[in-house]
Amino acid sequence: xxxxxxxxxxxxxxxxxxxxxxxxxxxxxxxxxxxxxxxxxxxxxxxxxxxxxxxxxxxxxxxxxxxxxxxxxxxxxxxxxxxxxxxxxxxxxxxxxxxxxxxxxxxxxxxxxxxxxxxxxxxxxxxxxxxxxxxxxxxxxxxxxxxxxxxxxxxxxxxxxx
Ligand code: FES
Ligand code: FES
Numbered sequence: 001x002x003x004x005x006x007x008x009x010x011x012x013x014x015x016x017x018x019x020x021x022x023x024x025x026x027x028x029x030x031x032x033x034x035x036x037x038x039x040x041x042x043x044x045x046x047x048x049x050x051x052x053x054x055x056x057x058x059x060x061x062x063x064x065x066x067x068x069x070x071x072x073x074x075x076x077x078x079x080x081x082x083x084x085x086x087x088x089x090x091x092x093x094x095x096x097x098x099x100x101x102x103x104x105x106x107x108x109x110x111x112x113x114x115x116x117x118x119x120x121x122x123x124x125x126x127x128x129x130x131x132x133x134x135x136x137x138x139x140x141x142x143x144x145x146x147x148x149x150x151x152x153x154x155x156x157x158x159x160x161x162x
Contacts, residue, residue, distance in 0.1 A: 005021065080115070
């Protein structure tokens with residue numbers, strides 16, 4: 001069986017990639033299998049768990065619910081693009097480390113990307129707002145408290161001097 005092939009050009013973490021893909025290829029599979037950026041995790045593949053969350057043009061989306069062809073010409077950021085350099089963690093990553101916000105880490109990339117988009121828009125949220133923003137990301141390990149603590153820590157600098 002053959003499928004329609006399409007040329008796509010996507011900028012991911014500041015680097016442009018060009019590939020020919022099947023029309024039906026999911027963006028999550030494109031990122032993992034074509035670009036070999038395996039930090040984006042796939043859990044449910046039904047838009048439920050949030051593990052596959054990435055940014056497309058700055059907006060958090062579930063890459064299992066988008067086709068690779070729909071990302072043509074757009075700017076994507078995956079978890080690999082968060083840290084400014086290989087030696088330095090992004091503040092969200094540093095806060096997750098500091099607050100023990102991960103155990104197995106499977107949910108972590110999706111949570112980081114969800115919270116990146118959220119904190120970009122709402123830099124100083126309260127705990128209730130953070131819990132609401134996190135409600136679409138399922139974690140089977142942590143019970144969420146440490147993740148919430150990490151997000152409060154990461155949000156703190158945006159609140160300005162005490
Ligand atoms: S893998 Fe996309 S939401 Fe679960
Ligand atoms: S740390 Fe294991 S699923 Fe969240």
